[in-house]
Amino acid sequence: VEPITVGIAIGAASALTGYLSYKDLYCRFAECCREEQRLNASALKLELEEKLFGQHLATEVILKALTGFKNNKNPKKPLTLSLHGWAGTGKNFVSQIVAENLHSKGLKSNFVHLFVSTLHFPHEQQIKLYQDQLQGWIRGNVSACASSVFIFDEMDKLHPGVIDAIKPFLDYYEQVDGVSYRKAIFIFLSNAGGDLITKIALDFWRAGRKREDIQLKDLEPVLSVGVFNNKHSGLWHSGLIDRNLIDYFIPFLPLEYRHVKMCIRAEMRARGSVIDEDIVTRVAEEMTFFPKSEKIYSDKGCKTVQSRLDFH
Numbered sequence: 607v608e609p610i611t612v613g614i615a616i617g618a619a620s621a622l623t624g625y626l627s628y629k630d631l632y633c634r635f636a637e638c639c640r641e642e643q644r645l646n647a648s649a650l651k652l653e654l655e656e657k658l659f660g661q662h663l664a665t666e667v668i669l670k671a672l673t674g675f676k677n678n679k680n681p682k683k684p685l686t687l688s689l690h691g692w693a694g695t696g697k698n699f700v701s702q703i704v705a706e707n708l709h710s711k712g713l714k715s716n717f718v719h720l721f722v723s724t725l726h727f728p729h730e731q732q733i734k735l736y737q738d739q740l741q742g743w744i745r746g747n748v749s750a751c752a753s754s755v756f757i758f759d760e761m762d763k764l765h766p767g768v769i770d771a772i773k774p775f776l777d778y779y780e781q782v783d784g785v786s787y788r789k790a791i792f793i794f795l796s797n798a799g800g801d802l803i804t805k806i807a808l809d810f811w812r813a814g815r816k817r818e819d820i821q822l823k824d825l826e827p828v829l830s831v832g833v834f835n836n837k838h839s840g841l842w843h844s845g846l847i848d849r850n851l852i853d854y855f856i857p858f859l860p861l862e863y864r865h866v867k868m869c870i871r872a873e874m875r876a877r878g879s880v881i882d883e884d885i886v887t888r889v890a891e892e893m894t895f896f897p898k899s900e901k902i903y904s905d906k907g908c909k910t911v912q913s914r915l916d917f918h
C-alpha cells in the first residue's frame with residue numbers, strides 16, 4: 607500500500623471518528639450557509655486599505671456598518687447600504703470584496719445575488735411583473751439562507767417603484783409570512799448623487815483643503831435628499847428613504863490622477879508584470895480629466911485602465 611493512500615485513509619478515518627463533524631466535512635466540499643459565522647473585520651480592513659484607493663469615507667463606513675451588523679446577534683432589520691458615485695470609482699469593486707468577506711465564493715456564491723437593472727428589469731411596461739418576481743426571488747433565497755446578500759447594480763437605471771416592492775423585507779418586522787429578513791444584506795449601487803459628491807470634493811480642493819478631511823457629515827445628508835429628489839436615481843420618492851430604511855448612504859469620491867496611477871500599478875502587479883513607471887505615466891496621461899479648467903478628476907475613474915494597459 608502506498609504511503610499517500612494510507613494518509614488519505616487515516617485522514618478520512620480521523621475525520622469520520624469525530625475530529626470533524628459531518629456538517630464540517632460536508633461544508634468542505636459543498637457551499638454552506640453559515641449564518642452565525644463572524645466577520646473577520648481585520649482581514650476586511652486590511653483588504654480595503656490595501657486595494658481600494660482614494661475612498662477614505664467608503665472604507666470607514668463599510669467597515670463600521672459590516673462589523674456592527676455582523677457582531678449583532680439580533681439585528682432588528684436587514685443591513686441596507688446605498689453606494690453612490692461617479693463611474694469607475696470602485697462601487698462594484700467594493701461590493702465584490704464585501705461579498706467575498708461574507709461568503710468565500712463571493713459573487714459566485716449561491717448566497718450572493720447580483721441584479722443589474724438593464725439586464726433583469728429592462729422594460730418599463732413590466733414593472734408589476736418585476737415586483738412580483740423580485741419578491742418571490744428574495745423570499746426564496748432568504749428562506750434558504752438568512753445571511754444572503756443582494757446587490758442591485760445600476761439603480762439609477764431602475765424604474766421608480768420597482769425597488770419599493772421589497773420595502774416590507776427591509777423594514778423592522780420580525781417576520782414577513784414566516785420568513786425573517788433581519789440577517790440579510792442589501793447593497794444598492796448608483797451613479798446618482800455623483801454630481802453632488804464631485805461638487806463637494808471640488809469645493810474642498812478649491813479651498814486648498816485635503817480630500818481626506820471630507821467627512822461623512824459633509825456628504826450624507828446632501829446625498830439622501832438629492833437621491834430622493836432625483837427622478838433617475840431608482841429611489842425617487844422611494845419609501846425606502848422616506849421610512850429611513852437605508853442605513854448608510856456611502857459616497858465614492860471622484861478619482862484623481864494619483865489614484866489612477868495606483869490602479870495602473872495594481873493592475874500590473876495582478877498581471878505579474880514588473881512595474882514600469884514610464885508605462886504607468888503614459889497610461890494615466892491617456893485618461894481624460896474634468897472639470898475642463900482644472901482637470902483634477904478622471905472621467906471614467908479607473909474603469910478603462912485594464913483595457914488601456916493592453917496596448918502597452
Ligand SMILES: Nc1ncnc2c1ncn2[C@@H]1O[C@H](COP(=O)(O)OP(=O)(O)OP(=O)(O)O)[C@@H](O)[C@H]1O
Nearest residue numbers: 657658659692693694695696697698699869908909
Ligand atoms: N477606488 C478604487 N480603488 C482601486 N481600484 C479601483 C477603484 N475604483 C475602480 N477601480 C478599478 O476599476 C475597475 C472598475 O471599477 P468599478 O466597476 O468598481 O466601478 P463602479 O464605481 O462600479 O462604476 P460604474 O458606476 O460605472 O458601475 C475595478 O474593477 C477596479 O479594478
